[in-house]
Amino acid sequence: MVPRAEFTSYYGRPVIHAPSWAARDIAGYFFLGGLAGAGSVFAAGAQLGGRPRTATAMKVSSLAAVSLSAAALVHDLGRPGRFVNMLRVFKPTSPMSMGSWLLSGYGPAAGAAAVSAVTGRLPRTGAAATTAAALLGPAIAAYTAVLAADTAVPAWHGAHRELPYLFTASATAAASGMALIVAPTRENTPARLAAVLATAGESVATEAAERRLGMVAETWREGRAGTLLRSARALTLAGAATAALAGGRSRPAAVLGGLALLGGSVCTRFGVFAAGIASAQDPQYTVVPQREGE
Secondary structure (H helix, E strand, O other), X not given: OOOOOOOXXXXXXXXXXXXXXXXXXXXXXXXXXXXXXXXXXXXXXXXXXXXXXXXXXXXXXXXXXXXXXHHHHHHHHOOHHHHHHHOOOOOOOOHHHHHHHHHHHHHHHHHHHHHHHHHOOXXXXXXXXXXXHHHHHHHHHHHHHHHHHOOOOHHHHXXXXXXXHHHHHHHXXXXXXXXXXXXXXXXXXXXXXXXXXXXXXXXXXXXXXXXXXXXXXXXXXXXXXXXXXXXXXHHHHHHHHHHHHHOOOOHHHHHHHHHHHHHHXXXXXXXXXXXXXXXXXXXXXXXXXXXXXO
């Protein structure tokens, strides 16, 4: 048998440059943005469904998450002025430009919704802000996947069709986990149902992404990324099962299931991030797919 070829590049350098993003900042930004966006949808649904304590708690959670998400982004950029400069341009074909504008619209809406809910003041303004945040929430949860897939990184770009679904499902799992933690047991039925659906959706999206990636899917299964993504699957499945089977009767079970779901979502974002860096650093994941596509 012919041994497997080892692909190299000039001077031993990768074919493409790995993103200079810091894992802690950007993977955390991915997770927190998803939690915030999906949480706003949960908050609006809880308000419409007559679950006021859940609605208020999720509005506060979304505000905290988007604030931390913006802080992580600014920290990676180096100084706040760089984020402001991105608002000087409105470019629909640029995920970075559209993401900046989405955050600028979503953040104030999430803040107004949370402040109104906590203080009880300006209820009409609060209701309008809740609706606006819920409408922008899905885009906030998914656009980071588009941002990653728009790069030349093989493990991200190769899964550009599936990655938004994976990030949205992961965000839904995180938001359902947060709702299970902060909501009274009598109000957590929607969160438990969402946890089960999100777990199924995340599993399907992950498998579809790995099939499409072909050999590049090795970066999703091996090394640090593989460990994180296997942990994500285990935590998400355990969290959904705990929530579904015992979360409606037991407050400790609901909290435990919620923590597992949040942990699974964190592992998903950091795992996908790690897979992308690994695929950019190894020339074969750039060279082989290109040759096979010729």
